[in-house]
Amino acid sequence: QAKEKGRNQVQLFDAEMNTRAISLVKIENELRYALEQNQMELHYQPQFSLQDGRLAGVEALVRWNKPGVGLVYPGDFIPLAEKSGIIVPLGNWILETACRQLHAWQWAGFYNIRMAVNLSAPQFRQFSLAGNIADILRELALNPDLLELEITESMLMEDMDIAITTMTELNRLGMHLAIDDFGTGYSSLAYLKNFPVRRLKIDKSFVKDLASKSGDAVIVSSIINLAHNMGIAVIAEGIEYESQHQRLRQLGCDEGQGYYLARPMPATEMEKLLQQESSRLLTGKEQRQ
Ligand code: C2E
Numbered sequence: 001q002a003k004e005k006g007r008n009q010v011q012l013f014d015a016e017m018n019t020r021a022i023s024l025v026k027i028e029n030e031l032r033y034a035l036e037q038n039q040m041e042l043h044y045q046p047q048f049s050l051q052d053g054r055l056a057g058v059e060a061l062v063r064w065n066k067p068g069v070g071l072v073y074p075g076d077f078i079p080l081a082e083k084s085g086i087i088v089p090l091g092n093w094i095l096e097t098a099c100r101q102l103h104a105w106q107w108a109g110f111y112n113i114r115m116a117v118n119l120s121a122p123q124f125r126q127f128s129l130a131g132n133i134a135d136i137l138r139e140l141a142l143n144p145d146l147l148e149l150e151i152t153e154s155m156l157m158e159d160m161d162i163a164i165t166t167m168t169e170l171n172r173l174g175m176h177l178a179i180d181d182f183g184t185g186y187s188s189l190a191y192l193k194n195f196p197v198r199r200l201k202i203d204k205s206f207v208k209d210l211a212s213k214s215g216d217a218v219i220v221s222s223i224i225n226l227a228h229n230m231g232i233a234v235i236a237e238g239i240e241y242e243s244q245h246q247r248l249r250q251l252g253c254d255e256g257q258g259y260y261l262a263r264p265m266p267a268t269e270m271e272k273l274l275q276q277e278s279s280r281l282l283t284g285k286e287q288r289q
């Protein structure tokens with residue numbers, strides 16, 4: 001009886017694996033089709049200087065505009081795209097679209113806006129990554145200084161050798177790296193001295209209780225000091241309240257991003273904000289504080 005039970009369990013397990021494999025193939029096909037049908041779009045979330053309120057850059061965030069469903073957020077398909085391998089063509093599309101948008105904004109006269117793009121682990125592991133990006137930049141005659149690539153701590157630690165090669169190559173080509181969700185991954189800080197990192201993005205979990213939990217303020221303040229002592233800039237993500245905004249300014253954080261300042265928005269809406277920003281600067285109107 002035990003044997004039979006065991007066999008049933010094996011069968012059950014196999015069936016489950018099979019279902020999972022089938023659904024992964026199904027999702028991969030669905031995502032590939034979505035990409036071909038132009039159902040993917042990028043939204044842009046502004047990043048502001050916390051010192052003078054100036055609009056410093058934007059982060060590109062992918063959304064899937066699924067017919068009959070509406071906007072699907074990356075948390076619901078990026079992990080599957082990573083598992084299925086479709087992340088590589090999707091990631092290339094994201095990079096190219098973000099760079100084309102940056103190029104268009106430059107042609108419209110917004111010269112100093114920075115574009116941040118999130119990279120996935122499988123994308124980062126690709127030997128062709130740096131070359132691909134360099135091709136896009138060259139084709140558009142874009143200044144690589146304005147492109148920032150966001151990677152997470154775990155991506156650096158998982159494949160050290162590849163990471164070093166890729167980072168060095170990206171750096172040689174003039175691109176910059178930001179560490180996303182900083183403080184939530186590996187606790188090793190050694191990579192900060194080994195890798196060319198331009199910016200740390202303090203994870204929103206530390207920003208959340210910044211004004212109420214003193215422990216979080218100590219962590220945030222230490223991250224800022226550590227980064228500044230190493231010549232690295234700091235941006236805080238997930239700013240939802242004025243109190244958090246104030247506290248981060250007091251602590252000397254360079255930039256901020258979050259719903260309190262601006263939500264991610266489609267390109268057309270972002271253009272309006274860029275217009276407002278440039279007329280604000282031209283007329284020397286009071287700075288956003
Ligand atoms: P992330 O890179 O850390 O992006 C920040 C996320 O926080 C975004 O969610 C953004 O909409 C959200 N956010 C912004 N301000 C606030 C705030 O004040 N409060 C809260 N609670 N959240 C805020 P989103 O767009 O759903 O993206 C989630 C994650 O999906 C991203 O985290 C990133 O890891 C991944 N992702 C997004 N776009 C891409 C992409 O183009 N490529 C890759 N590989 N991953 C992406």
Ligand code: MG
Pocket residue numbers: 059118150180
């Ligand atoms: Mg990010």
Ligand code: MG
Pocket residue numbers: 180181201203204237
């Ligand atoms: Mg983040």
Ligand code: MG
Pocket residue numbers: 180181
């Ligand atoms: Mg993230």
